[in-house]
Amino acid sequence: MASPPEYDLQLTSVDDVIADSKASTSNQQTRKRPVVVVDDQHPFDLDAYMGAYTGRTAISRLLYISEASRMLAPQALLQAIKLLKSTQDTTTYLSAVQTYNSLPSVSKPISVDTRWVDQTQANVANESERLEVELKSYLSNMIKESTRMGHRDLANHFAALGDYQSAILHYNKSREYSTTSRHILEQCLSVLELVIEHQNYAHIATYVFKAEGALDIPSPTAKKASLTQTLPPQTAAQAAQASSDHAKVQAKLDFASALAHMTAGRYDKAAYQFSKLGKGLSDWFGTVISPADVAIYATMCALAGLSRSAIKASLLENDTFGFYLQQESYVRELLDAYMASKFKLVLELLEKHSTRHLLDIHLGALWPDMQKRITNRSLVMYFQPFSSVRLDKMATAFGFELVELERLVVALIQDGSIKARVDSHNKILKARDLDQRALTYNQAFKAGAEMEASTRKLLLRMKLMQADLIVKGKKGANKGQGQEEISHEHMQMSMMRDEGFVMMD
Amino acid sequence: MNTHGLLSELLKPKEKASEHLDVLRSVLKQREGGEAVLSGGLEGGEDPLEILNPAINTLGVLFMMSSRLQNQSSPPVRPQLIANFCNVFEPEAARLAPERVTLLARGILRSSVSAKAAIPLLLTLLTRYAPNLSYLTTIHPVFLEACVSSSHFTHALPVLRVPITKIDKSLSDLHYNDNLQYHYYGGVVFAALKKYKEAEEFFEIVVSSPAQVPAALQLEAYKKLVLIQLISHGKLQPVPKYTHALISRALKNNSPYVILTKAYPAPQEVLTALLEKEIQAFAADGNTGLATQAIQRSPRWILKKLTETYLTLSLSEISQVIGISSEAEVRALVLSMIEMREIHASLSPTGTLTFLDDPSANAESVDKLLRDAQELGRSLAELDRELGIGREFLSKALKDGGQSENAGIAFMSEDADIWGSGMPGPHSSAAPNW
Numbered sequence: 001m002a003s004p005p006e007y008d009l010q011l012t013s014v015d016d017v018i019a020d021s022k023a024s025t026s027n028q029q030t031r032k033r034p035v036v037v038v039d040d041q042h043p044f045d046l047d048a049y050m051g052a053y054t055g056r057t058a059i060s061r062l063l064y065i066s067e068a069s070r071m072l073a074p075q076a077l078l079q080a081i082k083l084l085k086s087t088q089d090t091t092t093y094l095s096a097v098q099t100y101n102s103l104p105s106v107s108k109p110i111s112v113d114t115r116w117v118d119q120t121q122a123n124v125a126n127e128s129e130r131l132e133v134e135l136k137s138y139l140s141n142m143i144k145e146s147t148r149m150g151h152r153d154l155a156n157h158f159a160a161l162g163d164y165q166s167a168i169l170h171y172n173k174s175r176e177y178s179t180t181s182r183h184i185l186e187q188c189l190s191v192l193e194l195v196i197e198h199q200n201y202a203h204i205a206t207y208v209f210k211a212e213g214a215l216d217i218p219s220p221t222a223k224k225a226s227l228t229q230t231l232p233p234q235t236a237a238q239a240a241q242a243s244s245d246h247a248k249v250q251a252k253l254d255f256a257s258a259l260a261h262m263t264a265g266r267y268d269k270a271a272y273q274f275s276k277l278g279k280g281l282s283d284w285f286g287t288v289i290s291p292a293d294v295a296i297y298a299t300m301c302a303l304a305g306l307s308r309s310a311i312k313a314s315l316l317e318n319d320t321f322g323f324y325l326q327q328e329s330y331v332r333e334l335l336d337a338y339m340a341s342k343f344k345l346v347l348e349l350l351e352k353h354s355t356r357h358l359l360d361i362h363l364g365a366l367w368p369d370m371q372k373r374i375t376n377r378s379l380v381m382y383f384q385p386f387s388s389v390r391l392d393k394m395a396t397a398f399g400f401e402l403v404e405l406e407r408l409v410v411a412l413i414q415d416g417s418i419k420a421r422v423d424s425h426n427k428i429l430k431a432r433d434l435d436q437r438a439l440t441y442n443q444a445f446k447a448g449a450e451m452e453a454s455t456r457k458l459l460l461r462m463k464l465m466q467a468d469l470i471v472k473g474k475k476g477a478n479k480g481q482g483q484e485e486i487s488h489e490h491m492q493m494s495m496m497r498d499e500g501f502v503m504m505d
Numbered sequence: 506m507n508t509h510g511l512l513s514e515l516l517k518p519k520e521k522a523s524e525h526l527d528v529l530r531s532v533l534k535q536r537e538g539g540e541a542v543l544s545g546g547l548e549g550g551e552d553p554l555e556i557l558n559p560a561i562n563t564l565g566v567l568f569m570m571s572s573r574l575q576n577q578s579s580p581p582v583r584p585q586l587i588a589n590f591c592n593v594f595e596p597e598a599a600r601l602a603p604e605r606v607t608l609l610a611r612g613i614l615r616s617s618v619s620a621k622a623a624i625p626l627l628l629t630l631l632t633r634y635a636p637n638l639s640y641l642t643t644i645h646p647v648f649l650e651a652c653v654s655s656s657h658f659t660h661a662l663p664v665l666r667v668p669i670t671k672i673d674k675s676l677s678d679l680h681y682n683d684n685l686q687y688h689y690y691g692g693v694v695f696a697a698l699k700k701y702k703e704a705e706e707f708f709e710i711v712v713s714s715p716a717q718v719p720a721a722l723q724l725e726a727y728k729k730l731v732l733i734q735l736i737s738h739g740k741l742q743p744v745p746k747y748t749h750a751l752i753s754r755a756l757k758n759n760s761p762y763v764i765l766t767k768a769y770p771a772p773q774e775v776l777t778a779l780l781e782k783e784i785q786a787f788a789a790d791g792n793t794g795l796a797t798q799a800i801q802r803s804p805r806w807i808l809k810k811l812t813e814t815y816l817t818l819s820l821s822e823i824s825q826v827i828g829i830s831s832e833a834e835v836r837a838l839v840l841s842m843i844e845m846r847e848i849h850a851s852l853s854p855t856g857t858l859t860f861l862d863d864p865s866a867n868a869e870s871v872d873k874l875l876r877d878a879q880e881l882g883r884s885l886a887e888l889d890r891e892l893g894i895g896r897e898f899l900s901k902a903l904k905d906g907g908q909s910e911n912a913g914i915a916f917m918s919e920d921a922d923i924w925g926s927g928m929p930g931p932h933s934s935a936a937p938n939w
Binding site: 410413414421422423424425426428430435438441444445448449452453454455456457459460461463464465466467469470471472473 | 668669670671672673674679680681683684685706709710713714715716717718719720723745747810813814815816817818819822857859860862870871874877878881885888
């Protein structure tokens with residue numbers, strides 16, 4: 001899987017981020033969806049899962065599941081349709097009904113509730129018109145604050161309708177009329193919610209960057225608080241309020257950028273960001289994400305990207321993260337197994353819960369790659385303390401077939417992750433003890449010979465330049481033409497020569 | 506002046522060969538066809554070349570012979586005469602007229618009955634004309650052309666074995682194409698003799714020759730270089746940094762060479778299918794032979810890669826990986842690779858191949874390397890001295906005023922010291938900085 005080039009969030013200009021984001025969005029679209037199986041070995045309880053979400057994210061998740069799994073599609077779509085009727089989003093409703101009716105496993109098609117659709121559409125049209133008229137009057141009055149609010153209301157309206165493009169457009173417009181950093185923050189967070197919902201991860205960095213800029217500017221209340229030495233009780237309360245707001249916003253931004261790191265394949269950075277999340281994220285629980293999700297993302301990223309000691313420090317011994325670890329029981333089990341080097345159990349747990357991961361709206365597309373990485377890292381870690389290992393024992397420890405294990409190990413040797421060689425006859429993996437002395441000698445020989453040859457060639461080149469024997473384009477003639485001419489002259493020669501090679505073969 | 510007059514003028518004893526040169530040059534400047542006078546016969550039907558002694562009248566014979574060989578309509582020269590000239594001519598005199606030597610060399614190749622017949626003549630001419638073989642002359646490419654077009658590759662080896670290090674334009678009226686052609690043909694000769702290391706070096710010289718605009722010959726050489734690198738390294742090697750950027754970029758991503766390089770090494774069937782698809786492109790460049798050889802060597806590279814990964818392998822496993830089904834063939838391949846020291850391994854009678862570590866260096870080879878390095882250091886020091894006393898360097902140093910003059914001397918003395926102490930190694934790498 002191609003991951004976009006790494007960039008430092010703090011240093012890149014917004015233009016870069018946008019340019020970069022375009023490249024990676026196209027990546028995402030070409031990403032293939034894996035086939036998801038739900039059976040006894042891979043349990044998945046849709047109702048329990050969906051219980052953690054409300055609002056638009058619930059709908060998005062249901063639709064994602066309906067696309068990813070054929071088995072769960074009818075159930076998921078029915079739930080989605082039910083939820084959609086409580087919104088104003090008729091477009092998604094209609095398409096969901098249509099998808100449901102075209103499912104091969106559905107015997108009783110459901111009919112569209114036309115009355116509801118017509119009524120909602122009428123309402124929506126009215127509302128849109130009202131908001132736009134308002135916005136126009138604000139614009140002509142040139143009142144900045146009202147204009148901002150006009151845009152924001154329109155954006156919220158479109159977001160409720162599921163019109164992602166228009167919503168983003170109006171949120172961005174509203175920022176142009178923002179006067180305080182608070183407004184900018186508000187706008188950025190709204191956009192982030194939308195972007196995350198629509199899996200447009202590449203844009204996250206841009207808005208996190210903007211929001212952090214706004215967050216650093218102290219709000220007027222905070223300034224006042226720091227100026228007055230003796231705090232009246234009311235202001236003190238305000239200050240406390242402000243600082244907790246600040247923490248909340250920061251947590252949201254951290255989560256968003258962790259998500260961006262994860263979806264771009266930078267699992268180590270993502271794991272760190274996730275593990276730092278405090279409880280400040282509670283506003284987004286349910287509407288954007290569930291605490292269990294955070295636990296899963298953090299754990300999987302850590303397993304795929306962090307060293308054992310880092311996992312211990314950032315996840316297991318991290319008090320703030322302990323809250324998240326309680327949310328999903330198997331996550332702790334998984335981490336404990338990994339720390340105890342019970343790799344077979346690790347892989348079994350991963351396999352068992354792979355359905356849960358594959359059906360996750362954010363993790364789904366990444367999961368096959370992550371699972372592969374975790375397996376590979378486990379293999380590397382297993383071999384580390386040994387100088388030789390019997391492949392069949394290793395296969396048992398991981399619960400693999402011998403052939404499968406050998407294939408994996410050979411791939412790891414070839415990409416340099418394991419410094420060892422396979423004794424294919426006796427099925428033993430042996431660490432490579434390199435004779436550094438011999439290696440150095442051989443390298444010195446090679447370097448010496450290379451240097452001699454290159455010096456000789458450089459001398460000739462120097463002489464050629466001194467004598468002005470430099471290939472020049474023909475004067476007046478087009479450069480390309482000049483080349484062509486010589487090329488014909490020599491074409492004949494090269495023909496002749498090749499007969500020579502063939503004869504010598 | 507007519508031919509007769511010229512002949513009698515040439516027969517007059519002169520103190521210096523340069524006087525003959527003046528006469529001959531003035532003939533060439535004549536209005537009514539100087540070349541005609543030079544290539545003309547005598548009234549009695551006698552051949553002036555039979556009369557002149559090439560050992561004494563080197564310039565006269567050189568001018569007349571080159572003119573006759575050049576001119577299709579003039580009477581042919583007896584082959585015996587050419588051979589005689591090549592054997593006895595006076596090099597110092599001939600060097601006064603390098604442009605005629607170029608003409609003569611080309612004339613010899615054109616007029617001889619077969620390219621093969623021209624080889625000994627050109628070889629004698631070349632070895633006697635150049636002060637030593639490290640000088641490049643215009644005869645070099647002509648000689649190699651004769652060798653290559655007659656497929657007598659081994660004849661070229663004595664000349665090719667001496668690397669060109671000296672370029673003297675007053676010795677030979679060189680054109681950049683002479684350098685490119687010589688090294689290109691040299692690469693072709695080595696490639697045909699399966700001496701890939703040398704071939705690679707020669708093609709690399711062509712590719713990396715100084716250029717404002719890459720020549721088509723350089724591009725052709727690059728294609729051959731790519732194939733040769735596949736044969737001798739199993740993968741593409743970077744070209745020297747000073748190579749013109751357009752050359753390596755000239756091969757587009759969809760070119761058969763790039764496709765082949767990316768797929769390499771792979772089982773032969775895959776590569777052969779690839780070759781057959783692009784056969785026209787390779788044939789048009791005259792590279793089918795090389796490409797086929799590269800493909801034939803592909804199993805060796807796959808096997809070599811396996812040494813990094815495995816300690817032991819059975820022949821049947823190897824045959825699976827490299828895509829050769831016959832075990833006897835695999836066994837032969839493995840044995841030949843062990844013999845050629847391409848892999849270090851031993852083959853048990855039961856068909857298990859055990860890879861061993863590369864043998865480490867011994868003291869003798871270290872000594873030899875040190876000697877080589879010292880030799881190179883000395884030759885660089887010599888070169889530095891030559892450069893230091895050269896007119897160009899001195900005038901530049903003087904022009905820049907006293908300050909940099911001192912700097913120049915300081916630089917030289919410092920360097921002389923380094924080489925004098927016989928220390929090779931890091932300092933030699935300073936050479937490219939000049």
